[in-house]
Amino acid sequence: MSKDAAKKQPGQYTALAQLLTDMFEPEPLPKFTLLETGRVLDACERGEDPVPDFIVRTLQFALEQSQQPTRKRLGAG
Numbered sequence: 001m002s003k004d005a006a007k008k009q010p011g012q013y014t015a016l017a018q019l020l021t022d023m024f025e026p027e028p029l030p031k032f033t034l035l036e037t038g039r040v041l042d043a044c045e046r047g048e049d050p051v052p053d054f055i056v057r058t059l060q061f062a063l064e065q066s067q068q069p070t071r072k073r074l075g076a077g
Contacts, residue, residue: 013040013041013044013050013051013054014037014040016051016054017033017036017037017040017054032061036054036057036058039053039054039057040054
């Protein structure tokens, strides 16, 4: 049963990652999203809860992006 649970967890966290990803501008996302998805899946494989660390890293990323004065705004307009 633990194998079934492990198979279901990444889908839940992928949905969470997508929701948080949609909150940001598109330009910096691909690298950030790939890195975080890998971290989440690794944590799931180890049986850890990746959500608290993922949320902290996502909020730190958002703060860093919001403080950059010369951000590209793709899709604006």
